[in-house]
Amino acid sequence: MSTAAPTQWKTLPAPDSPAAWIERAAEVAAILATDAAARDKAGATPYTEVQLLKDSGLVTLLGPAEHGGGGQDWTTAYRVIREVAKADGSIGQLLGYHYLWNWAARLVGTREQWEHVEAEAVRHTWFFGGAVNPRDSDVVVTEDGDDLVFTGAKTFSTGSRVSDVTVLEGVLEGTDRHIFAIVPSDSPGLTFHDDWDNIGQRLTESGGVTLDGVRTPWASAAGYVDKEFRPRVYNTLNVPTIQLVFISFYLGIAAGALETAATYTRTRTRSWLHGGYDKAVDEPYVIDTYGDLTAKLWAVEALADAVAAEGQKLHDAPDEVTEQARGEFEVRVAAAKARATDAALEVTSRIFEVTGARATASAEGLDRFWRNVRTHTLHDPVAYKRREVGRHVLTGELPEPTWYS
Structure with a gap:
């Protein structure tokens, strides 16, 4: 895959309109298209492809402009996903899931939580993955002082092997309450398995994940205030x-x-x-x-x-x-x-x-x-x-x- 275009982007201003962001996505797609069939056949972990998304600025499309993000809305995000997927469906899916898990803090969290997550995500160019397969209810969350501990497994965890942070989901022990939390993807106890071997979307890294006592502060539980969820x-x-x-x-x-x-x-x-x-x-x-x-x-x-x-x-x-x-x-x-x-x-x-x-x-x-x-x-x-x-x-x-x- 050529790296000339990402180097060029570093000297250009960020896109400043929906049309300009869609054009940037088309530039990314043109690079992906050059060897899409060969990469699909190889099925290698798409580290280079994710870096391309970062270098192009697409990962921060939904990020607040005041923090250096694209400041765009979902109507533009959907068009950008569509454009990237023209060349590579797997990378289009990875980008789309990234947008959703990035936005999940705003969907579920408190204002303080999502403002912090979105600022950090732009500042560090985080790429998001998610271990949130809802058909697997075998992740249990226990309390240990001011920490939550996630233990169990998920069959699917799209993008997590190429992510910087991962959204976890589990059920608080002894209750029916689901808890979402964002943790670093290299957290101790978080193991992603190289077992995605399906006929399509081969580069999405959608294999299983094991959570062996993954710890995160109670304060990171999305939407919880004083250990109580505030629904809307x-x-x-x-x-x-x-x-x-x-x-x-x-x-x-x-x-x-x-x-x-x-x-x-x-x-x-x-x-x-x-x-x-x-x-x-x-x-x-x-x-x-x-x-x-x-x-x-x-x-x-x-x-x-x-x-x-x-x-x-x-x-x-x-x-x-x-x-x-x-x-x-x-x-x-x-x-x-x-x-x-x-x-x-x-x-x-x-x-x-x-x-x-x-x-x-x-x-x-x-x-x-x-x-x-x-x-x-x-x-x-x-x-x-x-x-x-x-x-x-x-x-x-x-x-x-x-x-x-």
Whole structure:
């Protein structure tokens, strides 16, 4: 991977508008694209890729401007994730999860906590990982004086092996209260396992983690004051926010697949010998397929952008978020998630119809787009997202806030 561009960024001013940040993300994507297929095949831990995100400034996009961060909002963050994912779905996911876990302090914590976390995150260019797989309830948190001690394991811990800090989650012993805390990723007792070997999103470092007595002060327990949690509706926005992260890199992967396939079709695909056309780009079925897939992708992108803008209004006034507003937003996110899943799967599988048999060669790496989408869209069943929408339409029911809704 070239390092010339990151060196150049050090002499340039930071982007100062949403358009400029998206352009910076496109520059990052151009670097990632040069060897994306080879890196996917190698499956090496993406230390260099994460450093690229740091050098470009993308990791501090959501950070407060007064501390040197980008000062941008979620509508820009989603577009940046989409742009990076065009070149590399794994790195798009890592960046998106980083944004969510960075923002988690603001979602769950007290003002004093999130102001401290966000200032430190910008100052030290922290990259965030998370050991917060909600289906694993086997991390127990115990008290030891002024400390909390996390013990147990999580099956998935996306990004943690390449992170500076990790968000932990566990249940306080003898209660049903969940506790989130941010700890250094090199904390004693925190062991990340090199066991992520799935067909897609191979560079996300989503393997398991063991917590063997990981200690952190009680004061770091997000949202707790005097050992009591102070709930608010805004706390529950973690699910629709991260689902929009998912949508963003699904759409980015799909867009990258279309762009890569179109270049291949223009330059290498041969017309069918019995079709009567000299060039593949003149084949009616090829033209129709690209038109169909592009129209579907553009439609979902427009929906995703609209829903992101609706969500930003909630982020802008966190203390005013009502259960009704939160529920209606989740329904809209669920609809976008369902359509993004279908569109991304269709685009990434059908590109082979218009690139040809030679495009299936391993060296081309076109299969990585489908493998990446197929792997992550299994995160939670899309049928349950459609159910949220359908029940709301028929009965007015709003989704109950859970780890997945």
